[in-house]
Each structure stands twice: as C-alpha cells, then as structure tokens.
Amino acid sequence: MQPLALSLPVLTPDTALFLDFDGCLVDIAPRPDAVVIPPGLPERLARLHDALDGAVALISGRDVADLRRHLPDFPGAIAGSHGAELALSGQVIETTHQADLDPDALHRAAADAVADHPAILVERKPHGVALHYRADPSLRPVVEEVMARLADANPDLVLQPAKMAMELRPAGSGKDGALDRLLAMAPFAGRVPVYAGDDLTDEVAMARAQALGGQGIKIGAGETVARHRLPDPAALARWLDDALEGLR
Template identity: 35%
Template structure:
C-alpha cells in the first residue's frame, strides 16, 4: 500500500494509458467520451501528486487534447513518438513525409476495399482497426507486414486490441516514461504505470526496472510483465479515487 497521503504527494509519479484503462474500449477511436467526472478526477489526482501525472497513449497529442479539453496534460502520444514536457515543449521524430504519404495512400486503398476496416492517420503512424471486421485480421497483418518491409527497420509494427499500427520504431511507451522520469516534476519519484494492452508491456518492464508499480488492467489469464492487476476501467477509477491508493493484488501466474 502507498503508506501515507504525504508519500502519495511526494513520492510517486503516475503514468496512465487511456483506452481500456481510463476509458472503455469502443468500436472506433472516435467512439469514446470523456465525462466531466473523469476530467475532475484526473485534475484531483494531478493536484495530489503535485503535477506528477502524465497520459501515455497510442493516441496523438492532438487527439488527447481534444478528448480531455479544456484540460491539457503532460503526455506522450503515438506510443512514445510524440512527447509533451511539463514546460509544454513538444518533441516529435523527423519522418519522411513523402514516404508516409505513399504508404497512407496504399493503406487507404486497401481499407476502402474492405467493409468494416478503419484507417487511423496519426501523421507519424498509421493504424488499421479491424474490430468491426475480425475476419480480416490475417489480411490486415499481411498488408501491414508488406508495407513495413518496404519501409525497412526505421518503422515497426505495433499490435493492439483489434488494431495493427505502423509507427517509427525508435520510440515506445517505455522510452517516453524513461525520459519523463529524468525531468521535473517526475525526477526523484517512483513511477506507477497502468495499462491494459500488449502495447504497454515495454512500459511495464521499464517501471519494474525502476522499482515502481506496474499495473495491468484486464483478465488475469493474460500473460503480462506487470506485477499487479486491476480487473477493468471501473476498478482503475475506484483505485485513483482512493487516498492513498491501495496497490491491487499481483496478477495470477
């Protein structure tokens, strides 16, 4: 357990995934809604931690700002490819725009030819969602693997829940947490990261190496590097409301 309210304020840095962690998953990325109650909860937790809270998401920073408006969080987006510091500086990779445009057009043509697929354009990354067409999973993996092979090792494939994403390979959610932990207001604290997906596993490893708290959201049968588990979004929100938070039981082995 986090042993006191003062420890809660002075000792912890909290990093939160969004979809599947703070918000229930929807059929499309646009199908989610952030309630006023959730915004107020995050504002309260940010205050309790003296500002040491960041969103760590696969969504873009622009999309996060739109969802949580008028709040604006320290955050990393597109699986670590974009990162906004406490001072508001936004760090992004340099990407060959012409190459991305060519791939975007190729994937857009593929998606148009298959009902139920959705292409999500994150500028630096491209994701194909197949939640509404699960029978297309193998075909999505085939075309995305072909595109990744064209681009080479600079880009990587990132699997998620009913989605496959092509993104710059040098950045991850884990690398973004490592960077945040070297800066105010996170430096000198212990990290907590809560996530729900395979895209969060590298961040769990980073947090474990820092002797922090790694918390996986979801069914206990799913293998994970996280050392603790919460059952779902409602449990995450209940955990965040507690003062101080209580560490959940470790995941089943």
C-alpha cells in the first residue's frame, strides 16, 4: 500500500465535490441492496450542497433510481450507471443511448451462464449487468470467463472490473466522462474538482480531476493515482465535517 498523504485537499467555496457511493460514503455490504446509510450522511450532504452552492455530485456505478432510494433527499446532481445516466434537478438524462441493448436478455444470459454457481450474485442494471463473487472469491475466473464471453457478444458494452465484481457497462460512459460533463455545466463549471472514491472505476475520474488542477482522494487500500488517501468511509465523513467547518 502506498503511504498515506500527509495532507488532504482544502475545500474552498470554489470546490466542485464529486463523491462515489459504495465504499466511499457507505461501507461495502455483502450484497449491493444491503448497504446501510450512516446516521448523519443525508444531513452532511445537504450541508455540503448548501456550502458549495450546489456543486456536489454523486458518481456511482449504481443507477440513479437506486441511489435515490438510498438517499431520497439528496439535493445535488447524480451520475449513475458509470455516467450513462445523469440526474439534474429531478430529471434523468440518458447520456449514453443503447438502442439495441435488451437488459433483460443480458441479465438472463448472465444468470444462465452462472446457474451452477449460486454464490455468484447476478445484478441486473438498466444499462448492463454485474456479477459479484464476494461470497466466494475463488469464483473470480468463472466470472471473468462468462463476462468476457458476454462482452464479445455485446460490442456496445465494455468490461468494467470492480471490487469482487465484474460489470458490463456501455462503451463511452465512465466516471471520468461524468466528471467532464458535470464540470461543463452550472453550478460545477469553473470550479476546482475534488473527487473521492474507493474503486478501480474511480481511478480514471481521480486522474481526470487531478489533470484539471483538482485532487483525488482514494478511500481504503490499494494502488491509486490519487494524491490523497483516507482509510474508510468513516474517515471521509470526519474529513467532510471538518471541511464544512472551514467553509463557514
């Protein structure tokens, strides 16, 4: 593991804050639907939204509807499905069109392919599918083989490795693209991006934030391009609360 950076970014009134959800704002759960929203998180996000004039976004591999179920009062922008969906002021904009994609057929194909391995969780996504092997990490090669086959059969989708999971997501999406799209629009435009995330999917976005003069904060262990690191979601929550004090 790389050493912890000694300093963390300073949030200023000119910051645009981008936050991953799983493993960043909430602890990773055994199943995606089992995450627990920590007490105080909705209020913390609302206060950040106020202090940064609305320039706070969630960026997640989950779809927007799923994120809204967990954080129904979140007032900021949401980039879901790795940026294939963008929700602004209540409206969801599909940024990646998959006219030919049949998510139900994809889900069935994935479920059939791993039917002999009940420990593999098949997650239907509106723009793809994910296979989770957290319950039995020895099944990783099975998941990799199945997903490579499905990727070959669906050229509009790309493979996205994640923590204890592999996902097929629309080509042309990605958290870096979501960051770029949000930074092109109010209230994010002209601000300095700070991006916090825990997963492989966040690395491109943290690299992008840093290339734009901003900062990345890696949550947890593992190789990263981010210049800063915090050990877990609880540490990020404490840092955000401290940063809020500085924004007063």
